[in-house]
Each structure stands twice: as structure tokens, then as C-alpha cells.
Amino acid sequence: xxxxxxxTKYYNDFCAVDRINLDIEKGEILGLLGPNGAGxxxxxxxxxxxxxxxxxxxxxxxxxxxxxxxxxxxLMGYLPESAPLYHNMLVFDYLNYVAVxxxxxxxxxxxxxxxxxxxxxxxxxxxxxxxxxxxGLKQRVxxxxxxxxxxxxxxxxxxxxxxxxxxxxxxxxxxxQIGKExxxxxxxxxxxxxxxxxxxxxxINQGKIIADDRMxxxxxxGGQENFIQISLLDAEFSAVxxxxxxxxxxxxxxxxxxTQDGILNIRLACKTAVDLRKTIYQAIKQTDxxxxxxxxxxxxxxTIFRELTKEN
Amino acid sequence: MQQVVHIFSKELKDYFISxxxxxxxxxxxxxTGWLFFTTFFLYNQAxxxxxFNLLPITFAFxxxxxxxxxxxxxxxxxxxxxxxTLPVTFRDIIIGKFLAGVVFIAAxxxxxxxxxxxxxxxxxxxxxxxxxGYAGALLLGAAFSAIGLFASAxxxxxxIAFIVGLVICFSLxxxxxxxxxxxxRLLGVIGYIGADFxxxxxxxxxxxxxxxxxxxxxxxxxxxxxxxxxxEKK
Numbered sequence: 001x002x003x004x005x006x007x008t009k010y011y012n013d014f015c016a017v018d019r020i021n022l023d024i025e026k027g028e029i030l031g032l033l034g035p036n037g038a039g040x041x042x043x044x045x046x047x048x049x050x051x052x053x054x055x056x057x058x059x060x061x062x063x064x065x066x067x068x069x070x071x072x073x074x075l076m077g078y079l080p081e082s083a084p085l086y087h088n089m090l091v092f093d094y095l096n097y098v099a100v101x102x103x104x105x106x107x108x109x110x111x112x113x114x115x116x117x118x119x120x121x122x123x124x125x126x127x128x129x130x131x132x133x134x135x136g137l138k139q140r141v142x143x144x145x146x147x148x149x150x151x152x153x154x155x156x157x158x159x160x161x162x163x164x165x166x167x168x169x170x171x172x173x174x175x176x177q178i179g180k181e182x183x184x185x186x187x188x189x190x191x192x193x194x195x196x197x198x199x200x201x202x203x204i205n206q207g208k209i210i211a212d213d214r215m216x217x218x219x220x221x222g223g224q225e226n227f228i229q230i231s232l233l234d235a236e237f238s239a240v241x242x243x244x245x246x247x248x249x250x251x252x253x254x255x256x257x258x259t260q261d262g263i264l265n266i267r268l269a270c271k272t273a274v275d276l277r278k279t280i281y282q283a284i285k286q287t288d289x290x291x292x293x294x295x296x297x298x299x300x301x302x303t304i305f306r307e308l309t310k311e312n
Numbered sequence: 313m314q315q316v317v318h319i320f321s322k323e324l325k326d327y328f329i330s331x332x333x334x335x336x337x338x339x340x341x342x343x344t345g346w347l348f349f350t351t352f353f354l355y356n357q358a359x360x361x362x363x364f365n366l367l368p369i370t371f372a373f374x375x376x377x378x379x380x381x382x383x384x385x386x387x388x389x390x391x392x393x394x395x396x397t398l399p400v401t402f403r404d405i406i407i408g409k410f411l412a413g414v415v416f417i418a419a420x421x422x423x424x425x426x427x428x429x430x431x432x433x434x435x436x437x438x439x440x441x442x443x444x445g446y447a448g449a450l451l452l453g454a455a456f457s458a459i460g461l462f463a464s465a466x467x468x469x470x471x472i473a474f475i476v477g478l479v480i481c482f483s484l485x486x487x488x489x490x491x492x493x494x495x496x497r498l499l500g501v502i503g504y505i506g507a508d509f510x511x512x513x514x515x516x517x518x519x520x521x522x523x524x525x526x527x528x529x530x531x532x533x534x535x536x537x538x539x540x541x542x543x544e545k546k
Binding site: 048070073076080084086087088093100101102 | 314315318319322325326329330389390391393394396397398399400401546
């Protein structure tokens with residue numbers, strides 16, 4: 001669907017995006033992750049044709065951005081960061097304007113605006129001026145704006161920034177819903193968001209792609225060991241350590257902290273190859289300790305992200 | 313072409329929903345009306361020559377104020393990003409905004425039509441120069457709008473856009489009155505650059521293709537420079 005090759009952008013001498021290669025399939029929800037100033041917004045701006053790349057090529061379907069920018073713009077809906085809408089217009093007037101510019105016919109225009117108003121929850125604010133709206137509402141109007149022509153590709157730059165938790169959940173819900181049929185590219189620096197919405201994650205740092213994989217693969221990759229945490233009642237740490245260290249595959253037994261009520265929290269570093277949960281449980285069953293908790297730590301995006309961005 | 317119409321109508325609507333439009337119209341009418349009618353009865357002549365004499369200078373102030381927001385505001389709010397990612401070309405945007413400016417200038421001129429009507433009751437009014445004057449005013453307004461649009465495309469600050477536009481329009485208006493500062497050889501060229509000179513020709517009721525060509529050239533240059541300026545922003 002979208003093919004990006006050696007995309008580079010310089011602002012004077014500063015290299016914001018450095019030879020990025022990307023292929024985005026139809027129907028994918030791609031999350032562009034990175035710390036502030038990593039080049040996410042610049043990349044999206046080049047994809048949508050707002051900025052010209054210093055070098056490199058972008059192809060959307062069969063169109064190249066140098067030759068048929070207008071065609072590409074027709075395929076894309078774009079929500080810029082913090083939704084900079086015309087602040088002196090009414091919500092309805094604004095959506096109407098976008099619909100007209102997007103070439104919707106008179107009869108489908110109204111029904112489309114109605115549809116989007118329902119989807120994005122704009123019915124109560126249709127006749128409010130945009131500059132009176134809160135940030136979350138503005139964001140929703142922006143989302144409706146981006147989806148107006150039912151575009152095949154939706155580009156969303158930090159769609160949930162500045163929203164309250166309820167609104168974030170709503171917006172994610174909407175993204176998930178439309179993501180079933182559309183290709184969506186969204187940027188964020190909130191990791192849980194990428195985890196919640198994206199199929200595939202691209203992490204950029206200092207203008208370069210440092211990771212590009214499906215969500216599941218990313219979570220499993222990296223590190224030689226994984227961790228199992230157990231909590232025991234009526235147990236002595238030294239005894240536990242002796243008992244568990246002998247199990248094949250456990251590298252290290254570590255006491256995390258002793259909470260009140262005599263609960264002993266232990267973290268076990270294990271080799272990644274085998275799942276030791278069963279063995280550990282069997283070992284504990286032999287004793288008279290009471291096991292009250294046992295779980296395997298999954299690597300979350302946060303740790304991966306920190307590892308990857310620190311390296312560079 | 314259709315996109316030009318959409319952008320044009322949106323910009324024009326924007327003018328009339330904000331109070332600034334009405335303030336500009338009022339100020340314009342107040343200033344021209346006062347300056348014109350304070351001397352009108354002294355001359356004791358039923359014509360609008362004085363009104364049209366004043367017009368280039370007032371336009372040099374009013375038009376940059378009208379056009380200053382066209383691009384600057386979009387840069388400042390960030391809506392420019394939205395505009396550029398809609399399926400429109402630079403040409404659509406520039407021409408749409410320019411036409412909105414021109415039509416707004418025409419709207420400013422409409423109330424002044426009451427002057428010739430009123431004067432026609434007082435004495436024998438020659439309608440030729442009046443029609444020529446209004447045609448010239450439209451051409452002059454369009455030319456200054458193109459310049460103002462260019463100034464607006466340079467900066468995100470509306471005040472700076474206004475001052476840059478004002479300086480260019482004002483210079484064009486007064487340059488043919490400053491001829492004694494220039495070497496003799498350049499006099500012909502510099503005299504020809506002056507907007508006032510061409511405007512006064514038309515407002516005498518003489519429609520000369522050279523004058524029309526002059527204004528069309530200014531419009532073209534203004535719009536072309538705007539195109540370069542916005543392209544440069546990418």
C-alpha cells in the first residue's frame with residue numbers, strides 16, 4: 001500500500017529523518033513510536049505531502065509523491081498533531097467545508113456528516129464554534145475531518161495526546177473499529193497506546209528506525225532471560241533459595257522485598273528456552289510453604305523501548 | 313477550478329463573520345468620506361476626481377489590512393497543515409484566497425456608490441470618469457490584494473504581513489511623485505512603475521491597454537511571488 005524508501009529530511013543542517021525504509025500493508029494499524037523529537041511528525045508530514053522530502057521516495061499504491069501528490073492526498077485522511085482546525089468556524093460549517101473540498105456530493109454529504117457525528121460523538125456540539133471546544137472535542141472533530149471522504153489511509157499524529165482517560169479509551173475504540181478496513185498510521189509516544197491499538201510497531205529514534213516488528217514478536221524478543229515472580233507465605237528466604245536454585249534452568253533467585261503479613265516476594269531469573277512454571281510449582285508443593293502468587297513477567301513495550309532508545 | 317470556488321467562498325465567508333471586516337469597511341468609509349467631502353463643496357464641481365485621487369493612498373493602507381490574515385493566520389494557527397493535506401493545489405489556494413480579497417475590496421467600494429448618486433442630484437455628473445474610476449479602483453484593489461497576499465505568505469505574524477504589504481503598496485503609490493530623486497535616465501521606467509499614475513489615467517475615463525496591462529502584470533507578479541513563497545515553506 002505504502003512504500004517508503006530512503007526517506008530523508010534535513011532542516012538546514014539538522015537531520016530530522018535519516019534514510020527511513022518502510023512498507024505498510026493494506027489493513028494494517030502501524031504505530032510510529034519514539035521519544036520527543038525523534039522524527040515521527042516529520043515522517044508523517046512527508047507521507048501526507050505537507051513537507052517535501054530532502055531525498056528518498058514515497059509511493060502510495062501506484063502513485064509517486066513527486067508526480068501525483070493530488071491523487072495521494074485524495075487517498076489520505078490526516079489528523080495533524082493537536083488538531084489545528086479553523087478556530088472561527090462552527091463545527092458543522094467546518095465539516096461541511098471539508099466535505100465539499102473532498103468532493104462529496106450534496107446528498108451524500110449530509111448523511112456522511114451525520115454518520116461521523118454519531119461515530120465521533122459530535123451531535124451535541126455541531127453548532128458550537130471550534131475555538132470554544134475542549135481539546136478532546138477538538139480532537140474528535142479532527143478525527144471526523146480525517147475520515148470525511150472515507151479514505152483508504154488514515155494518518156493520525158498523536159491522536160490521543162491531551163485527552164482524559166475516558167476520551168482516550170473512546171478514541172482508541174474508534175481507531176480499532178475503523179482499523180478493521182483501513183490502513184492506519186498513527187504516531188505516539190505513549191507506549192500503552194501502541195500496545196492497545198497497533199498491529200505493528202516502528203520505533204524511531206534520532207531519525208532512524210531502530211525496531212520494526214509485529215507487536216507480539218517485539219514483546220518476546222530481546223534478552224537472554226525472562227522472569228517469574230512468586231509470593232510465598234510462611235517461608236524463609238534462605239530455605240527457598242536453597243530449594244529453588246537446584247532447579248535446572250533457574251539462573252538466579254532474588255528476594256524483592258518483604259511485605260508485611262509475612263509475604264515473601266521472590267523473583268526468579270530463568271532461561272528463556274523453557275517454561276519453568278510447572279516445575280517451580282511442583283517444587284513448592286513438596287514443602288509446607290503456601291504459594292499465593294506465581295506469574296511470568298511479560299516484557300512490555302516500555303522496557304523494550306527504553307532498552308532500544310538507550311543504546312543509541 | 314472547483315476547489316478554487318470552495319476556498320474562495322470559505323475565505324469570503326470568513327471575512328464577513330468576523331467583526332474585523334465591518335471595522336475595516338467603517339474606517340475606510342469614514343476616512344474617504346471625510347477627506348472627500350470636506351473639500352468637495354469648496355471646489356464646487358460635480359465630479360469624483362478628488363475621491364479617486366485619494367483612493368490609491370487609502371487603499372495602500374486598507375488592503376494590506378484586509379489581506380494580512382489570509383496566509384499568516386493559517387500559519388499561526390497551524391490550519392495550513394490541514395489545508396495543504398486536503399486535495400487542493402497551491403494554485404487553488406492562492407487564487408481562491410486572492411479572489412476572496414478582491415471581492416471583499418469590491419464590497420468595500422459598494423457603499424461609496426452612493427457618492428456619485430448623491431452628486432448626480434447636485435449637478436451635471438459625467439458618468440464616464442466615474443465608471444472608469446470604479447473599474448480602475450477594482451484593478452488597483454486587485455493589484456494591491458496580490459501584493460498583500462504575498463506579504464501574508466511571508467510570515468506567520470499578521471502585523472508584519474500588514475507592514476510589509478503597506479510598504480510595498482505605499483511605495484508603488486508615491487513613487488511617481490518622487491521622480492526628482494532618481495537619475496534622469498530612469499525617469500520613464502520609474503514613472504511607469506507608479507500605480508497612481510496608471511490609476512489616474514483610468515479614472516479620467518481613458519481605458520488604455522497599457523494601464524490595464526500594468527495592473528494585470530502586478531497581479532501576476534504578486535501571485536507568482538506568493539506561489540514561490542509558499543512553495544519555499546515546504
